[in-house]
Amino acid sequence: MAAADELAFHEFEEASNLLAETPDAATTSGSDQLTPQGHVAVAVDSGGSYGAEEEAEESDRTALLQEEKQQPGFWTFGYYQSFFDVDTSQVLDRIRGSLLPRPGHNFVRHHLRNQPDLYGPFWICATLAFVLAVTGNLTLVLAQRRDPSIHYSPQFHKVTVAGITIYCYVWLVPLALWGFLRWRKGVRERVGPYTFLETVCVYGYSLFVFIPTVVLWLIPVPWLQWLLGVLALSLSGASLVFTLWPVVREDTSLVAAVLLSTVVLLHALLAVGCKFYFFQPLPLEHLAPPLQATSLPPDVLLPLTPGAKTT
Template identity: 35%
Template sequence: MMSTGVYTSIGDDNNGTNVSGTVPAVVSSADHVALKFKESNLQTFPPSSDSQGKIPVFRPPSDADDTFSKPVRGSYDEPQQSGWMHAFTVVAYKPYFDVDTADVLERIKDSLFPFRGTFADKTSDNPDLYGPFWICTTLVFVAAAIGTFVTYLAHKLQHKEWEYDINLVTWSAGLFYGYVTFVPLGLYIVLKYLSVPSGLVQLWCLFGYSLFVFIPAMCLFIVPVEIFRWVTVCAAGFMSATFVALNLRTHIVSSGERWFLIVAGIFLLQLTLAVVLKLYFFTITV
């Protein structure tokens, strides 16, 4: 649709040439309408006093840091529960498994040198349950396997019929897991009664690593010499008992004169464990 407007005719030009047609007349400058735009109320972000006439540049807030790009321990954990329900969550036990291979090997090496008595001091800030759990689990299967093999070998040497005893696995699991769980728990209750500062997890860690010496000892029980087996189990029991007693002594001395009775009782209890281990798993009757 053509818009209406003022048109003028084009007459003869200077050359005398007639040009037909019409063109829109030129509007004078006085007819222009000036358009004015209101100033925008949009606010630049972030606002600044000297941002007029400049392209605003985004800057992070002053309290921002780079922790978003860095993993923070515990940032991805489940929300922790308060009260006694916290003990039934996985988060409650994560700090006790926060060790690497070097830490576990170092603690195992310390358990093989019982006369140093520095294990409790080294693990006081970071006791773990990872090493004790796998030491006990290894003992369960090693005791059952070596005990079964020794019995099988004794029967075959005398050409007797042999039957496998599945109860060895059950009894070994009850012996080692029960000992490492309930003996430190009982000792913790006694020390609390005597107002001696001690930690339950630290006691579990100490008793768990004290049993490592029985793993190589039981591997030597394959030798079919009874006196050699008794010497081996007594040496392992003495090393384990000494390791526990010397590390406990530095913490129990503050309880007064009764500290000697407690240390002596734990020492004898470790020796009893070694004797029970020999009598039940490695006493061969054909």
């Protein structure tokens, strides 16, 4: 205890002597000593903040990696939920892109941007099937008003026929096209197909133009109906051709021509088939049966007409 007291008193005495001899220097040295200590403290604090930021970035990376590892499987509902995660502006932009096709404008690259959705194609197909069935029944109602001999009865089976036809077309044709392009990629390495969902999305949005066309087919003017059908088929087919051309142009000219011609032909068959099935003004079952000659019994006498001779 005595040694500690002597040591403390010695330090105090040495400091007092220094302050007494040179007060200015002592004041300056004290400030100089405090200033570096302050800088050291700031440096330590700044280093601690940098370390905290790095730790935060590392924690963010770890969270992202954990999210990527925890992606749901394709058999779960969460896996398909991402394909319906679109807003109204995105859907409207993709509809406009399908209605206004132009050369050099790729629907997949400019509108889908590697984020295909099933929300738009699903509701476009459902709306088209419903509108086809309703307008097909309304066509018979209008035909009955013009010709009372036509008997109208609601045909609810047209909803089922329209739904099965359209959904099978939007899923099976893109599946066959995607499989063919995958096979051609193995033959020619420069041929790169779109993904299956991107192909389905292109076909789904390409059918939107037929919704207003089907409504306008209620106008009972045959040449106008065919004109509207050809216009809708041209816009929809052009959207498909301009989208598929960047994929097939690296293939041989024969394969590209046959593939694009098949795509347009199947599209035309869908449009023409819907026109003839849902919009026939007079169904075959309502046609009047032809008159048939009937034989009369021998004991039935026909009335004589004036001027007729009897034997």
